């Protein structure tokens with residue numbers, strides 16, 4: 001789609017976002033952002049505790065504890081000795097958790113003392129920012145509607161370069177909208193970027209929209225020649241149902257919004273892809289944050305984005321694939337499903353090393369890097385492993401800011417610096433991939 005056709009399509013798409021009925025009678029609320037009937041979660045009295053297990057036995061113990069206590073919600077899952085575990089806990093369960101941690105010799109620090117107040121302050125800040133600045137920008141977080149309207153305006157403003165693309169439909173009937181930014185070279189390889197697959201990681205859609213804006217407006221020659229050598233396909237919000245839900249009802253929602261169990265909704269869309277599905281680091285328990293879904297591709301969002309990516313790969317070279325997540329400040333590459341190294345490990349490792357150097361140069365932020373299974377923990381059914389298996393040479397996944405102060409509630413003052421350093425790193429990945437292809 002290009003120009004006016006794209007625009008007309010978007011108007012229909014936006015209309016569809018509001019009008020389409022949910023496909024399942026289990027869904028209590030329709031797709032519009034304001035019609036949720038569920039009372040918003042306040043997180044009053046909730047804390048986030050950080051512990052750093054020092055031996056494998058403590059890691060396994062924490063995993064078992066989380067399995068047995070689904071009300072304790074991991075922000076960072078137990079992974080390996082020396083790596084932090086962040087646990088959100090409500091007032092009713094805090095004493096029992098603290099007792100367990102003390103028994104296991106784990107020293108807990110209070111990373112977030114009053115989660116309810118932080119969520120409230122974030123909401124207040126967004127309202128204030130919107131009152132004083134009506135334009136779309138990177139000084140505050142935005143709703144799905146605001147992001148989609150901004151993308152629509154871009155297609156209007158840059159009709160020759162930008163067209164809207166559609167990934168497909170979500171469980172609740174929303175459209176997954178992205179942009180295609182053309183290169184002057186018709187045969188240019190493709191760089192694919194997806195963000196927001198985990199709903200609460202708000203810094204990621206913000207960074208993806210910032211990247212789009214930089215590609216279209218940034219003047220410096222080195223940046224332009226690196227990014228203009230690609231055709232970009234960028235989807236800022238690949239889990240729109242979840243993202244809307246974080247704005248209307250539960251700020252800390254991670255998964256999709258499908259309904260398979262009476263008690264718990266959603267699957268982890270980054271554990272649902274059809275490659276070594278649910279073999280490692282993915283849960284069969286519907287209430288788990290890493291629930292892999294009833295089967296590979298059980299989620300319409302996965303199916304839609306997988307089809308989109310497959311059709312690109314079938315016709316063009318997809319050289320770069322970037323997946324944006326938060327938090328922990330990591331840059332990683334396949335494999336996730338196994339601890340074995342890929343055949344191109346050294347090459348991927350050296351690109352990642354250069355990319356994290358580029359990120360650090362901007363604001364001094366330090367990212368660690370490595371293969372997913374080594375840097376954090378095994379995770380199967382992820383977008384990145386799928387893309388690599390399909391022949392994408394440079395798939396990279398970021399865990400953006402921070403490394404354990406605000407976590408998912410990264411203050412809006414940090415949106416710009418976080419996005420700037422990430423775009424620098426992505427630019428390095430693109431330029432290195434171009435040299436090495």
Ligand SMILES: [Zn+2]
Nearest residue numbers: 198201325326
């Ligand atoms: Zn994530």
